[in-house]
Amino acid sequence: MATDINETDNFTQLNTLLDDADDNANLTTDYEYIDGEDNLTISKSITINGNGHSIKNNNASIILTENNSNIIFEEIDFLDRPSIILNNTQFSNITFINCKFEVMNSTQNYTISFDRYVGNMTSGEISPFVKLLAKLIVGNAKGIEAAKILAKWVGKNIEHETAEGFYQTADMTLIRKRGNCCSQTDLFLQMCVAVGVNNGHKLGYVHVGTMIFGKRHFFAMVDNVLVDVDVHENSPWGHAKIGKRGFYRITEYPYLPIPRDY
Structure with missing residues (x-):
């Protein structure tokens, strides 16, 4: 059964009508978060047909709460740097079809669109979403100059979270x-490859510490320079330190040296 979403422009009504829908909902207007409302929460398998309409977050979030769900967003413009949060949903299948995303750079917004993305890509597979954003960020910069721009962008725009045993695609890192x-x-490394930094430069992961959660850390290596976009977000280039964390190893991109599920 399809539920049409009519004559409303706020998250409260959108939450109610998505809850009432069975497995398909049609948007017939634009939606915008109003201060004081709850976040948009999706707790089941559903296809949301946007029909070209927009969802504007205004610093709110879209929260997905159901494991093993199949959630499809189709023909929706996500505005105001959309934040999509996975709450114990690392095994959900999330698909975006003909959607657009507004992503913030340091000085301007970019709108990125792609025909189809299914959220189960693995490390080393670079989507059109990542490729296009990386190229927009670096502009005409090449090589190491481009890598430095990307390192600073990721450090400033992607918030660190403590999540043991949870790894996600680069697309989902951008969306969330x-x-x-x-x-x-x-x-960061996928963006570097997307703009050709790997042509003439060696990219790798540095794994510092043990496999015990809380006693390990990952950062990048470009040639012989350590790049940490997490701890040193304001100036990540060359400031990473191995220190006294003990065991460490370097592996060439795209081999990330731990077992992980997306």
Whole structure:
């Protein structure tokens, strides 16, 4: 059964009508978060047909709460740096079809669109979303100059979260605007490859510490320079330190040296 979403422009009504829908909902107007409302929460498998309409977050979030769910967003413009939060949903199948995303750079907004993205890509697979954003961020910069711009952008725009055993695609790190040190590093290196930094330069992951959660850390290496977009977000280039954390190893991109599920 499809539920049409009519004559409303706020998250409260959108939450109610999505809750009432069975497995399909159609948007017939634009939606915008109003101060004091709850976040938009989706707790089941559903297809949301945007029909070209927009969802504007205004610093609110879209929260997905159901494991093993199948959530499809189709023909929706996500505005105001959309924040999509996975709450124990690392095994959900999240698909975006003909959607657009507004992503903030340091001085301007970019709108990125792509035909189709299914949220189960693995490390080393670079989506059109990542490729396009990386190229918009670096402009005409090449090589190491481009890598430095990307390192600072990721450090300033992707919030660190402490998430043991949870790893996500670079796309989802961008959409959620957060990720653990592994996810942040993976995004940075994928962006570097997207703009060709790997042509003439060696990219790798540095794994510091043991496999015990809380005693390990990941950052990147470009040639022989350590790049930490997590701890040193204002000036990540060359400021990472191995220190006295003990065991560490360096692996060449795209091999991230820990077992992980997306």
